[in-house]
Amino acid sequence: MPDDKAGPPSRLVVEFRWLAAAGAIISLALAATLVVTTRSNGSDVLATIALALAILAFVVQLIVFIVQTTAASQQMLQSAAAVRPDGDGAESDR
Secondary structure: OOOOOOOOOOOOOOOHHHHHHHHHHHHHHHHHHHHHHHHHHOOOHHHHHHHHHHHHHHHHHHHHHHHHHHHHHHHHHHHHHHHOOOOOOHHHHO
């Protein structure tokens, strides 16, 4: 018979230093692309700076989203463990 019990939720665990390194590499690649594009096409400098700031803001939003999602997931797991009737949470004392 199949087991109806659900296992622990799967989580993606990424160390912060790897995330920061990947962000730095992507930022450098994007900056190099902007420099090459500006030099070869003669683009407007102000538009290039605005594009660079927009890309930077997007990367920061992604990092904040990852951190908030991780924190919410950990809080959900902690609250589920506290409410479990057979667990050692506060609700099991009643």
